[in-house]
Amino acid sequence: MTMPAHALAAPSAPATVRAVPTEAEIEAKAHARLKARRALVLGLRIGILFTMLAIWEVGARIGFIDPFFFASPSGIAEQIWVWVTEGTSQGPLWVQILVTLEETAIGFFIGVVGGVVCGIVLGRNKLLADVFSIYIKIANSIPRVVLGSIFIISLGLGMPSKVALAVVMVFFVVFANAFQGVREADRAMIANAQILGASPLQITTSVIIPSALSWILASLHVSFGFALVGAVVGEFLGAKQGVGLLIATAQGAFNANGVFAAMIILAVLALAIEFVITLVENRLVKWRPVPFHEQN
Amino acid sequence: MSLQAVAGVRPPVAPGSLSSRAIELDNVTRRFLTPDGKSMTALRDFTMTVGCGEFACVVGPTGCGKSTTLNLVTGLAKPSAGEVRVMGAPVSGIHKDVGFVFQADALFPWRSVLDNVAAGPLYRGIAKAQAYEKARDWIARVGLARFEKHYPHQLSGGMRKRVALAQTFINEPKILLMDEPFSALDVQTRTNMQDELLELWSGSGASVVFVTHDLEEAVALADKVYVLTAGPATVKSVYHIDLPRPRVMQEIRYDAAFVEQCRTIWDDLREEVQIGQQRTLDTGH
Numbered sequence: 001m002t003m004p005a006h007a008l009a010a011p012s013a014p015a016t017v018r019a020v021p022t023e024a025e026i027e028a029k030a031h032a033r034l035k036a037r038r039a040l041v042l043g044l045r046i047g048i049l050f051t052m053l054a055i056w057e058v059g060a061r062i063g064f065i066d067p068f069f070f071a072s073p074s075g076i077a078e079q080i081w082v083w084v085t086e087g088t089s090q091g092p093l094w095v096q097i098l099v100t101l102e103e104t105a106i107g108f109f110i111g112v113v114g115g116v117v118c119g120i121v122l123g124r125n126k127l128l129a130d131v132f133s134i135y136i137k138i139a140n141s142i143p144r145v146v147l148g149s150i151f152i153i154s155l156g157l158g159m160p161s162k163v164a165l166a167v168v169m170v171f172f173v174v175f176a177n178a179f180q181g182v183r184e185a186d187r188a189m190i191a192n193a194q195i196l197g198a199s200p201l202q203i204t205t206s207v208i209i210p211s212a213l214s215w216i217l218a219s220l221h222v223s224f225g226f227a228l229v230g231a232v233v234g235e236f237l238g239a240k241q242g243v244g245l246l247i248a249t250a251q252g253a254f255n256a257n258g259v260f261a262a263m264i265i266l267a268v269l270a271l272a273i274e275f276v277i278t279l280v281e282n283r284l285v286k287w288r289p290v291p292f293h294e295q296n
Numbered sequence: 297m298s299l300q301a302v303a304g305v306r307p308p309v310a311p312g313s314l315s316s317r318a319i320e321l322d323n324v325t326r327r328f329l330t331p332d333g334k335s336m337t338a339l340r341d342f343t344m345t346v347g348c349g350e351f352a353c354v355v356g357p358t359g360c361g362k363s364t365t366l367n368l369v370t371g372l373a374k375p376s377a378g379e380v381r382v383m384g385a386p387v388s389g390i391h392k393d394v395g396f397v398f399q400a401d402a403l404f405p406w407r408s409v410l411d412n413v414a415a416g417p418l419y420r421g422i423a424k425a426q427a428y429e430k431a432r433d434w435i436a437r438v439g440l441a442r443f444e445k446h447y448p449h450q451l452s453g454g455m456r457k458r459v460a461l462a463q464t465f466i467n468e469p470k471i472l473l474m475d476e477p478f479s480a481l482d483v484q485t486r487t488n489m490q491d492e493l494l495e496l497w498s499g500s501g502a503s504v505v506f507v508t509h510d511l512e513e514a515v516a517l518a519d520k521v522y523v524l525t526a527g528p529a530t531v532k533s534v535y536h537i538d539l540p541r542p543r544v545m546q547e548i549r550y551d552a553a554f555v556e557q558c559r560t561i562w563d564d565l566r567e568e569v570q571i572g573q574q575r576t577l578d579t580g581h
Contacts, residue, residue: 192402194390195370196467197419206415210406287406289449 071256079261089249090241097265100231100243103159107166108227115171115223116216119178123212124204129179140172145233152238162239166230170223177219181212214288217281224273232266317384318471318503319346319369324378326364337528338364342378344522344531348470351497351504353514355565356524357572362507364529366473369505370394382471392420395469395502397460399476403448409435409459410444416467434462438492454485458492465496472497474506478513487545490517494543511565515539515558516548523565526572535561 059065060072083093122129155161235244250258326339338361367373380387417427438458478486521535
């Protein structure tokens with residue numbers, strides 16, 4: 001990445017020496033080897049996927065796996081196709097996806113902002129941290145999914161109850177990471193900023209937050225998954241729309257294909273958002289050294 | 297070339313009048329509480345005076361409390377007894393004329409070289425354009441003009457130290473505190489950085505307190521060397537180094553007078569190092 005240009009510009013070997021390969025040849029060879037390896041990994045991945053799907057499908061067809069309970073790949077594909085082309089019993093599929101995504105996104109956003117703000121405030125203030133740490137520990141030990149029932153009772157079947165569940169799922173993860181990130185901020189770096197003339201506010205914005213950012217960003221990957229779980233479980237417990245309700249309906253009708261189909265939709269959603277978060281992260285922390293495995 | 301050893305804790309007389317004293321530590325004692333609640337004395341009855349434009353080095357055994365002296369001058373630590381004065385006034389909070397170069401890497405890794413060097417002026421409310429112009433100037437002075445846009449992790453250890461020097465000097469400190477700044481560098485880089493420092497310093501007129509455990513570094517750089525006792529630290533003796541300036545680090549180490557001074561001070565320091573080591577072995581920490 002940062003290699004000076006002259007290190008790469010290889011002096012070509014004299015033409016008379018035939019046995020010694022030139023730098024260009026060595027590089028080409030290494031490049032080809034790398035390419036071959038990448039192809040091998042990709043091939044193996046695809047191979048494993050198809051083998052597993054084939055075993056599942058064949059097993060379901062010959063009766064080794066009961067498709068009534070465990071569905072079958074063709075049945076799941078058919079179910080998704082029906083949902084896409086004819087819509088679900090609750091309306092078009094994309095509406096369900098949008099509703100779930102909206103709940104997830106709003107819950108995620110509120111949870112992240114709340115978690116980051118509380119993490120920084122408590123991380124910077126020893127007294128507040130000492131006083132509140134016990135309550136946060138208690139709140140964190142409550143299985144938060146159970147709160148879903150309370151939210152449905154108090155906030156109703158609409159979107160707010162799902163958002164609230166997503167928020168509590170996200171908040172603690174982000175809070176814990178932001179708090180830790182603030183605590184880990186380098187002492188020498190803070191002292192340096194102080195002596196260079198930074199005010200306490202400037203220290204928070206220009207030293208504490210950037211150094212906690214890696215911690216916070218790392219928590220976003222996990223916490224987005226949690227937000228999705230919060231939204232789906234909320235829908236599952238009682239809703240009028242959403243992917244979670246699709247699952248609940250399919251379960252009520254003993255439609256295993258439907259449950260798996262909804263699962264796959266959720267997985268695709270989660271992967272897509274994960275990709276976006278990684279993009280954002282790479283933009284925000286472009287100052288970080290490139291991890292070794294990415295250099296290859 | 298004369299060598300005067302001032303035995304005991306008698307405060308050395310700074311050249312010039314009272315007003316030319318940049319830093320004064322007057323009978324300072326510094327105690328702090330260890331994590332298990334015990335009181336520990338890092339400095340005891342410590343007296344030191346650094347005149348304006350003077351380069352003072354503090355040497356002593358490992359862990360004796362050398363760095364504490366610097367923290368007292370910055371105001372980041374308060375004396376338990378005695379008084380610390382900067383520019384004639386008692387220290388209260390961080391003085392704007394103080395610059396500090398740390399042993400560890402204290403650059404901001406998420407900022408480019410340019411943004412790192414411009415940090416001081418920006419913190420102090422100087423206009424952006426002006427701050428960056430000044431930063432470019434200082435980056436050029438430490439020879440990193442082509443690396444303005446690089447991030448610290450893309451630089452070598454020596455280059456990062458240059459950035460740290462530029463970051464400190466851009467604030468034009470009248471008092472420069474250095475806590476073993478070059479101890480993590482390899483020998484060749486260290487020699488270069490010492491030359492670099494002397495050059496930057498000679499144009500600045502700043503008073504320097506340079507803490508090191510490397511006696512030769514101290515003698516080569518300083519006007520005055522304070523030898524501390526094994527902890528709790530107090531001044532064992534003060535030596536005035538009269539080697540002519542400008543000094544060139546590569547050459548000074550073969551200078552007969554330099555070698556002679558190092559030997560004299562080492563005889564003095566060795567005892568304390570042995571006491572310090574013995575104590576570490578005895579107490580186990």
